[in-house]
Amino acid sequence: MTLGYVLLAFGGLALVSAVTRGFFMIPEREVPIPPWLREALRYAPLAALVAVLLPEIAMTGDHLVDTWKDARIYATAAGILVFCTTRSLLGTILAGSAVLLALRLGLGW
Amino acid sequence: MTDSRPLWRHPEFARGARDMRDVALGIGAWGLVAGIAMTKSGLGPALAVLMSLSVFAGSAQLAALPLIVQGAPLWVVWATAFCVNLRFVIFSAGWRLYFGELPRWRRVLVTYFTVDFSYIAFMRRFPAPGPMSDQVAYVAGTGTVSWMAWQGMTVLGAVLADVIPSRWGLGFAGSLALLGITASLLVDRATWIAAIVAACAAFATFALPFHLNIVVAIAAAMAIGVLIDHVAPARGAATPLKDAA
Numbered sequence: 273m274t275l276g277y278v279l280l281a282f283g284g285l286a287l288v289s290a291v292t293r294g295f296f297m298i299p300e301r302e303v304p305i306p307p308w309l310r311e312a313l314r315y316a317p318l319a320a321l322v323a324v325l326l327p328e329i330a331m332t333g334d335h336l337v338d339t340w341k342d343a344r345i346y347a348t349a350a351g352i353l354v355f356c357t358t359r360s361l362l363g364t365i366l367a368g369s370a371v372l373l374a375l376r377l378g379l380g381w
Numbered sequence: 382m383t384d385s386r387p388l389w390r391h392p393e394f395a396r397g398a399r400d401m402r403d404v405a406l407g408i409g410a411w412g413l414v415a416g417i418a419m420t421k422s423g424l425g426p427a428l429a430v431l432m433s434l435s436v437f438a439g440s441a442q443l444a445a446l447p448l449i450v451q452g453a454p455l456w457v458v459w460a461t462a463f464c465v466n467l468r469f470v471i472f473s474a475g476w477r478l479y480f481g482e483l484p485r486w487r488r489v490l491v492t493y494f495t496v497d498f499s500y501i502a503f504m505r506r507f508p509a510p511g512p513m514s515d516q517v518a519y520v521a522g523t524g525t526v527s528w529m530a531w532q533g534m535t536v537l538g539a540v541l542a543d544v545i546p547s548r549w550g551l552g553f554a555g556s557l558a559l560l561g562i563t564a565s566l567l568v569d570r571a572t573w574i575a576a577i578v579a580a581c582a583a584f585a586t587f588a589l590p591f592h593l594n595i596v597v598a599i600a601a602a603m604a605i606g607v608l609i610d611h612v613a614p615a616r617g618a619a620t621p622l623k624d625a626a
Contacts, residue, residue, distance in 0.1 A: 319602030
């Protein structure tokens with residue numbers, strides 16, 4: 273992770289923000305969206321998030337978590353529980369972080 | 382433009398700003414989490430703030446973050462952010478109905494500063510599609526408030542994170558935020574199945590180089606999603622097909 277790489281990544285990401293937010297603003301004429309594409313696009317953000325999340329919450333290195341002494345399991349479970357009961361994003365973050373913090377500091381997991 | 386007043390003196394600017402006031406709390410809390418998560422991931426406070434200032438897209442930033450820290454190929458970082466941002470592509474088709482007559486650079490500039498909440502507020506304020514003279518001032522008002530709430534709280538998060546020990550695991554707050562967003566997208570049977578397929582595909586192809594498993598997962602989820610919609614249309618699907626067979 274060199275500084276040049278990070279800066280280039282940020283520059284490209286800024287461009288991605290501008291291009292996605294202004295996607296249909298860029299051409300001079302209006303562009304029709306085919307229905308199948310509109311339909312398929314619905315699943316892309318979900319899949320990207322799942323694929324990025326998986327190693328963050330359920331994997332160690334290149335394999336699935338294989339110990340019960342991993343604070344992330346319980347933090348994730350707490351987050352899911354709070355989200356299912358309250359539908360609150362902030363509540364999900366706070367509950368998960370609190371469980372993680374308690375297990376890390378209390379039990380050293 | 383017949384109106385010679387500066388944008389921020391326009392009454393619609395104030396109205397747009399006011400309509401975003403309550404939402405700004407949520408944006409600020411989200412910015413605080415992102416600031417902490419980015420700093421704790423290994424970027425450090427200065428780069429975390431720089432990322433927010435340039436990218437200005439919370440979920441895309443948090444999704445790109447672990448990939449950047451691991452030094453993934455740039456095109457995979459960008460493609461992942463693009464997919465997470467795809468909802469904005471859909472929104473931009475909506476914006477076009479209102480701002481299509483502006484010059485191109487102004488069209489793109491206006492939408493760069495819009496977030497999910499500005500779209501919702503704007504469509505509530507101007508339900509009838511079509512350009513009106515007050516719309517740029519209104520959207521500028523919403524954009525200013527959301528930008529300031531997001532950037533201000535990101536800086537605060539970055540500063541706070543720098544004094545909190547890494548051992549507390551606050552970087553995980555970013556993953557928890559993505560977890561909540563993912564859960565909110567699971568609205569029907571088709572999205573659940575697409576998510577499970579994506580998880581299996583991402584895990585099965587984890588050994589692929591360059592984080593290509595993310596691309597495989599997206600392709601698999603899109604294919605299974607379209608298949609489900611055509612074979613057995615789910616009740617209450619978010620985007621029903623007009624030409625369903």
